[in-house]
Amino acid sequence: MRGPLTARLRDLATPPVLIAFGGVLWMIALLAMVLVDANPEWEAHQSEYRKRLAAAADDAASVRHAGRFKVQVKQIDLPALERVDRCVSCHVGIEDPAFADAPQPIATHPGDLLTIHTPERFGCTICHGGNGRATSREDAHGLPEPSLNPMLRGEFLQGSCGKCHGDDEFVAGSRLEVGRRLFDHYGCRTCHRLYQSGNTAGPDLTKVGSKKFDAFFWGNDYRGTDRSVVYWLESHFKNPSAFYPSTMLNFKMTDENARALVVYMLSLTDERIPDRLQPSRGPTKP
Amino acid sequence: MSAHSLMESLRCSAIYRSIVRRGPADNDIDRSLAITSNVFLHLHPVKIRRHALRFTYTFGLGGITTLLFLILCVTGVLLMFYYVPSPERAYRSMQDLRYVVPYGTFLRNLHHWAAHAMIVTAALHMARVFYTGAFKGTRQFNWVVGVILFVLTLGFSFTGYLLPWDQLAFWAITVGTNMAAAVPLLGGMIRYALLGGNIVGANALLRFYVLHCAVLPALVFVFLAVHFWRVRKDGGISGPPLPAEVPEEGPPERLFATTPGRSYALVALPREAPAAVEESRKSPEDTVLTYPHLLVREAAAAMVVIGGLLLVALFLNAHLEEAANALKTPDPAKAPWYFLGLQEVVSWSTPFIGGVLVPGLMVLALLAIPYVRPNSVGVGVWFHPARRRAVIAFTIGLVLNVLLIVVGMFFRGHGWSLVWPWSN
Numbered sequence: 001m002r003g004p005l006t007a008r009l010r011d012l013a014t015p016p017v018l019i020a021f022g023g024v025l026w027m028i029a030l031l032a033m034v035l036v037d038a039n040p041e042w043e044a045h046q047s048e049y050r051k052r053l054a055a056a057a058d059d060a061a062s063v064r065h066a067g068r069f070k071v072q073v074k075q076i077d078l079p080a081l082e083r084v085d086r087c088v089s090c091h092v093g094i095e096d097p098a099f100a101d102a103p104q105p106i107a108t109h110p111g112d113l114l115t116i117h118t119p120e121r122f123g124c125t126i127c128h129g130g131n132g133r134a135t136s137r138e139d140a141h142g143l144p145e146p147s148l149n150p151m152l153r154g155e156f157l158q159g160s161c162g163k164c165h166g167d168d169e170f171v172a173g174s175r176l177e178v179g180r181r182l183f184d185h186y187g188c189r190t191c192h193r194l195y196q197s198g199n200t201a202g203p204d205l206t207k208v209g210s211k212k213f214d215a216f217f218w219g220n221d222y223r224g225t226d227r228s229v230v231y232w233l234e235s236h237f238k239n240p241s242a243f244y245p246s247t248m249l250n251f252k253m254t255d256e257n258a259r260a261l262v263v264y265m266l267s268l269t270d271e272r273i274p275d276r277l278q279p280s281r282g283p284t285k286p
Numbered sequence: 287m288s289a290h291s292l293m294e295s296l297r298c299s300a301i302y303r304s305i306v307r308r309g310p311a312d313n314d315i316d317r318s319l320a321i322t323s324n325v326f327l328h329l330h331p332v333k334i335r336r337h338a339l340r341f342t343y344t345f346g347l348g349g350i351t352t353l354l355f356l357i358l359c360v361t362g363v364l365l366m367f368y369y370v371p372s373p374e375r376a377y378r379s380m381q382d383l384r385y386v387v388p389y390g391t392f393l394r395n396l397h398h399w400a401a402h403a404m405i406v407t408a409a410l411h412m413a414r415v416f417y418t419g420a421f422k423g424t425r426q427f428n429w430v431v432g433v434i435l436f437v438l439t440l441g442f443s444f445t446g447y448l449l450p451w452d453q454l455a456f457w458a459i460t461v462g463t464n465m466a467a468a469v470p471l472l473g474g475m476i477r478y479a480l481l482g483g484n485i486v487g488a489n490a491l492l493r494f495y496v497l498h499c500a501v502l503p504a505l506v507f508v509f510l511a512v513h514f515w516r517v518r519k520d521g522g523i524s525g526p527p528l529p530a531e532v533p534e535e536g537p538p539e540r541l542f543a544t545t546p547g548r549s550y551a552l553v554a555l556p557r558e559a560p561a562a563v564e565e566s567r568k569s570p571e572d573t574v575l576t577y578p579h580l581l582v583r584e585a586a587a588a589m590v591v592i593g594g595l596l597l598v599a600l601f602l603n604a605h606l607e608e609a610a611n612a613l614k615t616p617d618p619a620k621a622p623w624y625f626l627g628l629q630e631v632v633s634w635s636t637p638f639i640g641g642v643l644v645p646g647l648m649v650l651a652l653l654a655i656p657y658v659r660p661n662s663v664g665v666g667v668w669f670h671p672a673r674r675r676a677v678i679a680f681t682i683g684l685v686l687n688v689l690l691i692v693v694g695m696f697f698r699g700h701g702w703s704l705v706w707p708w709s710n
């Protein structure tokens with residue numbers, strides 16, 4: 001049974017040779033350890049940020065500021081919102097107006113929203129979604145979609161405003177406000193329950209914005225690649241039987257109206273926001 | 287000064303001597319002292335039978351299982367620095383390990399893969415002991431201790447399974463503890479005691495954590511001590527009866543030059559020494575010194591196993607699913623892999639049969655093995671023909687178990703229906 005090869009292997013496998021072999025495995029592992037963790041994504045972005053800081057520094061104070069910048073994981077600790085947002089590890093420039101023209105991810109945050117919603121108090125993910133604890137682009141942005149923590153993009157971001165702000169505070173004409181009015185206009189409560197009112201012919205919508213993509217029924221025939229919550233809701237509003245025969249009325253909505261309703265749906269979450277972070281007037285949510 | 291003479295003068299220094307209390311191990315007396323004067327090495331006898339060195343006799347499985355357990359203790363303590371056993375924070379600890387703790391993923395992987403490997407090696411070690419008849423004679427009770435250790439090992443893995451607090455953990459433990467609830471009369475109470483309530487929640491997490499990090503380690507250390515002590519008291523590990531004449535193989539390869547010095551002067555035998563010791567006294571030529579022959583082999587096995595584990599832990603990540611959610615039942619919800627055979631049986635029968643009767647009988651059967659035919663026929667020989675029927679029966683049990691686990695792991699899909707592994 002023992003061929004010359006196995007016999008030779010057996011002769012070779014003496015304890016000293018095996019110890020040496022084990023040592024080689026250790027070395028490979030150590031080398032791989034160093035290489036694997038050598039260049040995290042955020043390090044490159046922060047280096048770029050620091051380089052630009054130094055290049056733009058023109059007085060003693062800003063030179064000192066640039067010199068003090070440390071490349072390290074950065075995070076906003078938000079115990080009140082039960083989260084830690086590490087987005088700023090790559091998006092280092094969001095609060096620095098000098099980076100308005102810098103490339104992403106180090107650019108300044110657009111608009112003036114951060115002046116009221118300071119990152120120290122609110123962080124990032126309460127509005128943007130995604131996975132705040134992650135430190136890689138893919139995991140933080142919830143890619144590839146569909147994922148459990150997708151980021152809200154474009155107009156859908158407005159859904160997050162409704163997590164804290166009551167109906168009476170919605171900016172007139174915003175997607176969220178239009179969606180809120182369409183909900184009444186189409187008479188959705190005839191079949192659906194929302195908070196304490198409405199009917200039970202269709203599913204309760206009170207927490208629909210917290211549902212993940214895999215909690216929606218995609219039917220047996222859908223073969224598309226987009227399985228996001230946003231896509232499901234929009235398709236469903238334009239044609240309730242898009243994925244499976246549904247008893248819901250087809251309102252023949254325009255794309256625009258369907259999307260506005262999606263925004264409103266996304267605002268209906270069960271996220272717990274502590275009172276002191278709520279807007280002064282308080283929500284009209286019951 | 288050359289490196290060699292530096293080592294020499296170090297060895298002769300008063301401090302070094304105060305620690306090791308022996309000369310350089312260039313003679314058999316000092317080699318014996320190397321073992322007897324060291325609290326850890328003293329687990330070993332000074333001399334062992336040459337047969338015990340054969341890799342293909344034990345495959346080093348008991349030793350490798352011990353090594354994995356020690357690795358689990360070390361990595362487990364490191365994980366404890368980061369882990370908080372509460373439903374709010376457990377899953378976040380996992381995320382932090384992954385994203386911000388330096389080499390946190392690697393640390394978790396090491397613990398994860400060593401744990402799964404330990405179950406496999408402990409099971410293989412049990413199979414080795416069975417197939418070589420090493421549970422016979424004076425070793426009957428050590429087999430029982432071994433069975434207890436195996437059950438404790440499963441308990442370790444089962445309690446650890448819940449700690450990441452992700453969907454996989456939550457539902458595996460829900461399925462597992464529901465099986466325990468099928469015990470007649472006491473079932474509900476047992477489950478309630480395990481979970482600290484009726485559902486897998488904060489109390490269950492805390493209980494599993496305490497069992498995993500305090501109770502089970504203490505128990506395993508105690509039973510391991512007994513296990514090793516018994517191996518020593520039974521005259522070292524088993525082997526075939528010595529032939530009347532000393533074999534002509536000659537001494538094993540020498541790793542150190544010998545100078546005269548007889549180790550057996552150190553050994554005093556009790557009047558009624560265990561049989562194996564008597565045997566080895568009859569023909570001292572068949573024994574070799576533990577230092578270096580056994581130690582160098584143990585070092586080799588440890589180097590290779592640790593090296594392999596490091597590589598696996600670097601490239602294979604332990605899963606982390608979404609956070610535990612009691613409202614969202616995965617389909618199918620599977621128990622941990624080593625219980626899938628039982629879950630499979632439950633799926634064709636009742637929770638009582640698959641969850642209580644079958645495992646209960648399995649443990650009882652294992653415990654009974656050394657006491658069914660108490661004789662010493664064929665000890666130390668793999669698949670000895672005198673034990674043909676026992677070997678066949680054990681093999682059928684083993685293969686059946688493995689098959690059911692494989693079916694449960696790869697061939698069960700939605701609603702526990704049979705599927706091909708590649709169909710989803």
Ligand code: HEM
Binds near residue numbers: 352430522523
């Ligand atoms: C936590 C799990 C266990 C550990 C760490 C462990 C460790 C060891 C070690 C280091 C030895 C010395 C010989 C060798 O390496 O094979 C040994 C021998 C032995 N073990 Fe275990 N063991 C474990 C579980 C078991 C189980 C599950 C059984 C059987 C049910 C068992 C039964 C025995 C017996 C009977 C011996 C003596 C073998 C002989 O003399 O050839 N052990 N064990």
